[in-house]
Amino acid sequence: MKELNAIHLNGLRAVEAAGRLGSLAAAAEELAVTPGAVSQQIAKTEAQLGRILFERTSRGLVPTDFGRLFLTRLSSGFGELAEAVASARRRDESVLTISVAPVFAARWLVYRLNRFAERHPDIRLRIDATTRLVNLDTSDVDVGIRVGEGRWPGVKSELLLEQEVFPVCSPAMAENLREPADILKIPAVIDGHSMFSWEVWLREVGLSGAELGVRHTFNEASLVLDAAIAGQGVMLAWQTLAGFAVTEGSLVVPFGIRARTGYGHYFVSSPSRRESKATTAFKRWVRDEVEEGMRLLDLKAPRANFEPVPAKG
Structure with missing residues (x-):
């Protein structure tokens, strides 16, 4: 030495x-x-x-x-x-360190933590809200939840939920929306750092190439959601971001048309580290909560049977 x-x-x-x-x-x-x-x-x-x-x-x-x-x-x-x-x-396995993006922590996880505590009173969670991809082999993070294609090098990934996007807006703004083309008549609020664009949904409804009028652009999805709730414009959201706001009525889904982005929510963990009982319990609870959240979203905003009109030309 x-x-x-x-x-x-x-x-x-x-x-x-x-x-x-x-x-x-x-x-x-x-x-x-x-x-x-x-x-x-x-x-x-x-x-x-x-x-x-x-x-x-x-x-x-x-x-x-x-x-x-x-x-x-x-x-x-x-x-x-x-x-x-x-x-x-990690000597105390009753403390579980979870790495999630700040928007997922703020708009999905925090609303549900009481239910986790009720089911697992012996497990204490430590939430590391960051977009940084930590080294799961060497950090104290037990499991992460990330959005992407699921092909991150050096990690084990397990699909949790395929990401779907759909417009959301305030109830007042939705009164003027009858068909998908009406969305082009109202202002949009945009996430400037989004992994996808409005074209994903517009293509799904036969409006590929159309442009929305942008009112505001933000660098954080949670701020865009707040702007949509405040009635400043329509937002292209996804299940875990807008689900709570939709089910409690501060946002509505004007069209029951959802488009897949090709991304998904994934559990990520170290392939070389033994999975603790606490980690297994947390993952099972998250899956249950996601399933229940999707059930409530489908009740509040049922999927529509939509056949886009072919473009003329």
Whole structure:
């Protein structure tokens, strides 16, 4: 272990993160520093080792032959260290750490936590609301819920709910909506960071290529939902975002037409870590809640049998 005295640990962490994640920016985000700081740490470590670990190319950092061998052992070593720390944090399996996006936490999860506590009074949840994809092998996160295609590298993913989108608006605004084309006559509120566009739904109803008049654009879906509730425009929402607002009446679904986005809600977890009883219980409860939420949404906003009129031309 004396060899470690000559090398700064922060430099080794920077090397390992950049090699594993493939970019200075990703490494900087994980280490909570700037890309420039990561670059400097890598350069210092190379100088201390007397070996070049990365080639600097137009495509970014590319490990040298020695760098690839070094990174394999370095990642293994840091993985062991991280697992040791995580195991200490996981000593109390009655505390379950859940990683979810802030919008899912605010618009779906928090409304239901009392029911989880009633079913599992012996399990305490710690909610990590973030969009950052944490390293599930080395963090203390037990399970995450993410939206995507389900093909994230290095994780085990299990489909929870296929994502469907549909317009929602205030009851007053819905009074002027009789058929899908009417949606083009009212203003829309937009999520500027959305993974999909209105075209997904417009195509479903035979209005592909049509444009809506945009009133406001936000960078967060939860704010768009609040704007729709306030009557500022129509929003393209999905089940877990708008379900509660629809069932309690602050929003309505003017057309019972839903379009699949190709994405879904997934449980994500470490493929190498044993699933605890608390994790299994949480996942089972979430599935039950999703099923009940969809039942209530279907009652409040039944699906319509809709056949789009073919475009003329």
